[in-house]
Amino acid sequence: MAGLIAYGAYVPYHRLARTDVAAVLGTKAGKGTRAVAGYDEDTTSMAVEAARGALALDGLRPRIGQLFLATAAPAYLDKTNATAVHAALGLDEHVLAADMAGSVRSGLGALVTAARSPVPTLTVLSDLRTGLPGGSDEIAGGDGAAAFVFGGHRNGAPVIAELLGHDTVSDEILERWRLPGSPTSRVWEERFAEEIYVSLTGKALGAALDQAGLDIGAIDHFVVSGLHARACATVRRTSGVRPEAVTPDLTGAIGNAGTAQPGLLLADVLDRARPGETIALVVLGDGAGVLLLRATEALTTHRGARPVAAQIAAGSAPVPYATYLSWRGLLDREPPRRPDPEPPYAPPAHRRGGWKYGFVASRCEKCGTRHLPPDRVCASCRSVDAMTDEPMEHVRGTVATFTVDRLAHTPSPPMLVVVVDYDGGGRFRCQLTDATEADAVIGARVEMTFRRTVTASGVHNYFWKARPVRTGETEGTDG
Amino acid sequence: MSSHGIRDRVAIVGMGCTTFGEHWTRSADDLLIDAVGEAVTSAGITIDDIDAFWLGTQASGVSGLTLSRPLHLQYKPVTRLENMCATGSEALRNACYAVASGAYDVAMAVGVEKLKDSGMSGLSGTTMPGAGDDSRGEITAPANFSLLAPAYAAKYGLSEEELKDVITRIAWKNHVNGARNPRAQFRKEVPLERIRSAPIVAGMLGVFDCSGVSDGSAAAIVVRAEDAYKYTDKPVFVKALSFVAGPADGLLDPAYDFTTFPEVVASAQEAYRQAGITDPRAEIALAEVHDCFTPTELVLMEDLGFSERGQAWKDVTSGAFDLDGSLPVNPDGGLKAFGHPIGASGLRMMFEAWLQLRGEAPPERTVRTSAERSLALTHNLGGGPGECVSFVSVVGSQLTD
Numbered sequence: 001m002a003g004l005i006a007y008g009a010y011v012p013y014h015r016l017a018r019t020d021v022a023a024v025l026g027t028k029a030g031k032g033t034r035a036v037a038g039y040d041e042d043t044t045s046m047a048v049e050a051a052r053g054a055l056a057l058d059g060l061r062p063r064i065g066q067l068f069l070a071t072a073a074p075a076y077l078d079k080t081n082a083t084a085v086h087a088a089l090g091l092d093e094h095v096l097a098a099d100m101a102g103s104v105r106s107g108l109g110a111l112v113t114a115a116r117s118p119v120p121t122l123t124v125l126s127d128l129r130t131g132l133p134g135g136s137d138e139i140a141g142g143d144g145a146a147a148f149v150f151g152g153h154r155n156g157a158p159v160i161a162e163l164l165g166h167d168t169v170s171d172e173i174l175e176r177w178r179l180p181g182s183p184t185s186r187v188w189e190e191r192f193a194e195e196i197y198v199s200l201t202g203k204a205l206g207a208a209l210d211q212a213g214l215d216i217g218a219i220d221h222f223v224v225s226g227l228h229a230r231a232c233a234t235v236r237r238t239s240g241v242r243p244e245a246v247t248p249d250l251t252g253a254i255g256n257a258g259t260a261q262p263g264l265l266l267a268d269v270l271d272r273a274r275p276g277e278t279i280a281l282v283v284l285g286d287g288a289g290v291l292l293l294r295a296t297e298a299l300t301t302h303r304g305a306r307p308v309a310a311q312i313a314a315g316s317a318p319v320p321y322a323t324y325l326s327w328r329g330l331l332d333r334e335p336p337r338r339p340d341p342e343p344p345y346a347p348p349a350h351r352r353g354g355w356k357y358g359f360v361a362s363r364c365e366k367c368g369t370r371h372l373p374p375d376r377v378c379a380s381c382r383s384v385d386a387m388t389d390e391p392m393e394h395v396r397g398t399v400a401t402f403t404v405d406r407l408a409h410t411p412s413p414p415m416l417v418v419v420v421d422y423d424g425g426g427r428f429r430c431q432l433t434d435a436t437e438a439d440a441v442i443g444a445r446v447e448m449t450f451r452r453t454v455t456a457s458g459v460h461n462y463f464w465k466a467r468p469v470r471t472g473e474t475e476g477t478d479g
Numbered sequence: 480m481s482s483h484g485i486r487d488r489v490a491i492v493g494m495g496c497t498t499f500g501e502h503w504t505r506s507a508d509d510l511l512i513d514a515v516g517e518a519v520t521s522a523g524i525t526i527d528d529i530d531a532f533w534l535g536t537q538a539s540g541v542s543g544l545t546l547s548r549p550l551h552l553q554y555k556p557v558t559r560l561e562n563m564c565a566t567g568s569e570a571l572r573n574a575c576y577a578v579a580s581g582a583y584d585v586a587m588a589v590g591v592e593k594l595k596d597s598g599m600s601g602l603s604g605t606t607m608p609g610a611g612d613d614s615r616g617e618i619t620a621p622a623n624f625s626l627l628a629p630a631y632a633a634k635y636g637l638s639e640e641e642l643k644d645v646i647t648r649i650a651w652k653n654h655v656n657g658a659r660n661p662r663a664q665f666r667k668e669v670p671l672e673r674i675r676s677a678p679i680v681a682g683m684l685g686v687f688d689c690s691g692v693s694d695g696s697a698a699a700i701v702v703r704a705e706d707a708y709k710y711t712d713k714p715v716f717v718k719a720l721s722f723v724a725g726p727a728d729g730l731l732d733p734a735y736d737f738t739t740f741p742e743v744v745a746s747a748q749e750a751y752r753q754a755g756i757t758d759p760r761a762e763i764a765l766a767e768v769h770d771c772f773t774p775t776e777l778v779l780m781e782d783l784g785f786s787e788r789g790q791a792w793k794d795v796t797s798g799a800f801d802l803d804g805s806l807p808v809n810p811d812g813g814l815k816a817f818g819h820p821i822g823a824s825g826l827r828m829m830f831e832a833w834l835q836l837r838g839e840a841p842p843e844r845t846v847r848t849s850a851e852r853s854l855a856l857t858h859n860l861g862g863g864p865g866e867c868v869s870f871v872s873v874v875g876s877q878l879t880d
Contacts, residue, residue: 337600344613352612371731373614379728401630401737403682405622407600417618419626421733429730430616442633453613463614 003159004293005120006060006149008053008304009267010046011254011311012037013434013467017318018139024321025134033318034255037128037143039327039411040433040451043071044081045462047126048088048450050145050263052393054122055089056305060149060157065119066096070110072259073128074101075452075460077180084462085124087357088450090391104176104227107259108168108283111148115163115291120151125263129255130328131184138184140229142255146263158298161270161279165211167204168289171196175286176227183330190230197231198238200288205239205280208290216240219292220277221269223247225262226284235282253312268308275299314470316434327412341409343459354389359448359464361426362387370426390426396447396469397422402432402440411454416440420466433465445469482721484753485579487878490707490714491699493522496830499695499818500664507539507593508549510696514823515550515589518698522710526550529700530583532557535570535590536822546589563861564771565722566590567697567825568870572720574701584702590827591696592820601692618681621689623863624772625682630737631774635789643683645792646773647675650687652801653770653809657816659802659844664691664818688773693818697826699833704878713837718854719753719873721746729865742869743782743860750871751784754854755879759784760806763873764852765835767828769860770813780808783858783871807846810835825870828857836876853877 014037018030037046047069055061067089069082086097100106100113107125114121126145131137152159175193178185209216222241224232229251236246247269249256257264262283269279273295281291325331344356354360355373362374365388369380372392377384397420408415416432418440432440433451446466453461495517497510505513511534519526534546534557543557562569567590574588601620632642651671657663669687677685700710707714725742729735747759756762768783770776780791785806786799794800800808811817811831814824832855834840859870 337598338619339597339599342613349612352614356612356614375731379726379731400733401626403618403622403625403629404679405618405681407619407621407680408617415618415622417616417622417626419730419737425733427731427733427735429618442629453616461613463616 002152003150003163004148004161005151005157005159006054006057006302007267007270008050008056008147009264009306009308009311010050010053010145011035011264011308011315012041012046012143013314013316014038015315015318016321016324020318020321021134021139027134030139032252034139035142035144035257035315036319036324036327038433040453040465042075042452042460043073043126043128043145044075044084045450045452046143046145047085047124047147050126050147051085051089051122051124053304053306054147054149057157057302061089061091063120063151063157064091064095064122064149066117066121067091068098068100068110068113068121068123069126070100070106070123070259071126072102072104072106074099084357087353088462090358090360103286104258105285105287107262108285108289111262111291112166112168112289114148114150115166117150120149122147122149125260127257127259129258133325133330135184140251140256142251142257144254144257144260144264146260146267148263158302159296160299160302161293161295164214164278164292164294165208166291167207167211168287169200169204170287171200173286190228193228194231194234197226197228197284197288198234201235201239201282201284204288204290205282208292212292214278214292217242218278219245219280221245221247221273221279222282223262223265223269223279224249224282224284225265227256227258228284231284235284250312264308267304270299271303271307271309273299323412336407336409338407338409341454341456343456344461356463358391359393361390361392363390370422370424372426372428392422392426393448393464395422395424396445397466399440399442399444399446400427401442404437404440409454418446418466420446431465432467434467439468482749484719485575486718486753487704487716488579489575489701490704490716491829491833491874492702492707492710492714493518493524493700494698494830494833495521496662496697496827497695498662499691499693499820499827501595502694503595505694507591510593510694511546511549511589511591514591514696514698515587518587518700522700524585524700524710527553529555529585529587531555531577531586533570533574533586533588534559535561535566535588535825536592537561537563537566539591539593539822562868564769564819564821565825565859565861565868565870566822567827568857568859568872569722569825571699571826571829572722572870574699575717575720578701578703584706586701587698588701588826589696589698590823590825592822593694594692594820595694620863621684621772622681624775625684626737626864627774627778628683631778634736634738635792637792639683642792643675645777645795646683646688647671648795649770649773649776650674650815653813653815656802656810656844657812659841660812660817663812663816664693665812665816684772690771690814691816691818693820695818695820695823695827697823697830699826699829713876715833715836715874715876716878717872718875719750719871721750721753721872722868722870724868725866727866735865737864739778740782740860740864740867740869742867743779743858746869746871747783750873754873756854756873759856762852763806763854763856764848765807765810765832765846766856766858767811767813767831768808768858770809770815771819773815776808776813779858783856802844802846807848810840810844810846825857825859828859829872829874832857832874836874
């Protein structure tokens with residue numbers, strides 16, 4: 001049986017209140033909040049966090065055959081971003097890692113490609129929506145990521161949602177577009193595309209239902225995603241599904257995460273769908289696409305470790321609008337009088353990729369001492385070259401001591417620094433993120449998260465930081 | 480123990496030290512020329528009488544040419560070395576060993592640093608090269624040393640407020656001393672409340688908890704002990720030189736608790752062994768210690784054996800380490816008030832020991848303990864909690880019988 005075998009979602013911790021935007025700019029106040037990637041996050045780091053959730057299932061990582069990263073806000077051009085995700089996840093070097101980048105519709109493309117693929121495929125949808133201050137992309141946009149593993153072909157993992165049918169319709173429409181380098185997209189008068197999208201959706205939905213041998217009334221969860229909010233609303237209202245099947249679009253709480261939106265909405269439905277229920281995922285944008293899935297019994301025991309609703313509920317108090325603007329590079333703040341941060345150097349970053357991207361430490365085979373970063377000589381018994389790899393990304397720890405560095409170079413001062421003692425041994429000093437000064441205390445529990453620490457000389461530096469374990473959250477991911 | 484020490488085998492017979500501070504009009508070359516000139520004059524010799532040079536600087540020059548070029552030294556050996564903030568002490572240690580070995584009759588140790596030209600806050604040079612993969616999570620020096628504060632408070636049951644009072648008093652004491660020192664960078668007493676309420680730099684540390692960023696240079700001339708009285712009536716004899724580089728596992732090993740520098744404990748014990756000291760608090764007349772940040776000085780009082788574990792904060796509060804206390808610490812103002820030009824600091828500490836043991840410190844700063852005790856200690860470290868290098872010297876005005 002082919003279908004979905006795992007999923008994970010990542011909603012960043014921070015929120016921006018739309019009323020704050022209006023208050024600062026003197027515009028009409030919108031309602032609710034949007035999710036905001038931290039100053040130390042981008043589509044690559046968010047993709048890693050979502051994928052870690054999807055790969056929490058024991059033994060799943062070694063079975064992944066290919067990885068696609070879909071985003072409209074790639075951290076790099078020319079250079080592949082999926083390889084950083086690949087490295088952070090510690091996937092085998094023979095696993096294909098490729099970007100599907102540039103358009104919002106690449107999320108649909110990655111999902112359909114994964115669903116059709118004969119090898120277990122990890123597909124990650126990640127997006128970071130930025131607009132000019134006060135513009136609709138800024139206010140209605142959102143940031144986040146979602147990851148899905150399709151497979152079930154001879155790999156032993158239980159299918160949690162069977163693929164019943166799918167279809168895509170492609171159409172070249174000048175509806176929304178953005179020139180490379182522009183911070184914001186432009187849209188045609190919206191009534192023009194509305195009718196087109198409704199018609200295209202009808203075609204795709206009809207074809208997928210025919211393939212599955214289902215009537216539209218059989219759909220239990222109707223997920224409609226797209227940046228054309230008006231067309232999405234019309235589709236929800238007029239497509240003929242039972243009204244109670246239409247799912248919430250979450251834009252009030254986290255905004256519309258573009259490429260990642262269908263993923264986040266699908267993950268949210270999977271968090272609560274019951275076995276046997278049918279899910280239709282509809283994606284509008286330069287055409288329409290439909291995936292029809294049916295939840296299996298296995299879903300109840302293999303849901304995502306961090307439900308979307310829980311991540312929404314765990315969001316921070318809204319960050320000030322000025323803070324958001326400076327994180328996005330739209331408001332330059334005075335830097336500290338310190339030397340500029342250095343970028344990572346390519347050879348050492350490559351030599352130590354297991355540590356830098358995978359957070360793989362070492363453990364002495366002779367005396368059992370853990371070393372972060374990995375060492376060749378044991379700090380305890382001084383054995384030489386008697387180490388085994390010790391993946392640490394899922395290991396939690398306790399703060400031994402801490403400081404707040406108000407002089408250090410950071411895009412969001414002050415820098416919080418903690419010395420973490422890990423459960424099971426080992427210590428590392430690192431930054432604390434998604435936190436306030438009140439979270440930096442001796443004895444605090446922390447877990448690790450993959451971040452973009454700084455961009456220096458045009459090079460992104462990715463590494464791991466600690467973040468507080470928040471009450472109500474379950475254990476994170478596993479290797 | 481196969482470390483033999485060179486107790487009483489060499490003596491310092493001349494020293495020089497520039498004022499430390501913001502030398503906008505003077506270069507590292509100028510500072511070197513001034514410090515070397517003063518040292519040579521005080522020993523009653525000329526630069527040509529010096530056989531070999533050890534120059535310490537962290538970021539103000541590379542190679543022996545850093546010294547030979549401005550002084551136009553005539554084909555003499557000059558070694559440039561670096562051991563982070565213990566660089567100046569390391570220059571002295573190497574010069575002393577060179578003379579003790581018999582290789583040279585007269586050696587000079589010089590330290591220099593020019594920090595203010597960079598326009599940066601704090602250290603501008605590389606303090607600790609990262610792995611190159613940029614995964615070390617570098618933090619600033621005050622943040623690094625501020626890691627001591629919450630750990631010390633938690634271990635010994637002080638509230639953060641109480642600990643802030645203690646470190647504030649350390650800063651206050653060193654400013655009182657620096658105010659009496661014409662060569663110090665900061666020459667004003669600072670009220671406790673102003674120190675306590677100053678803008679925060681890192682953790683619990685305000686700007687007055689940090690050593691001065693300054694320019695400066697200091698130099699010492701070393702000869703064999705038996706030759707010392709040819710140069711001066713008041714030589715200072717080297718009793719102990721102890722230096723260790725730690726295994727740097729405090730940031731790896733959860734057993735390290737951030738309330739001590741094991742490197743300092745090790746180097747102090749070795750120095751006391753070399754010097755034959757059993758009760759440093761009672762035997763030493765004064766100590767110049769590496770108060771880069773105020774919590775450092777607090778912890779050092781325990782690591783150097785001046786206070787029992789967990790008791791230094793009480794000794795600080797009671798004034799034991801004040802200028803008129805039972806063991807004056809940093810009577811010249813320390814790194815805090817004298818300033819901290821990296822490569823020069825270790826030799827600046829020795830300069831204060833030199834003045835005090837020879838009775839040449841100004842009366843308002845002369846420690847009364849020097850009337851009955853003839854030993855001084857200098858302590859100089861580089862790095863930070865969990866991974867550092869540490870130097871301890873003991874020097875004295877008398878030869879042991």
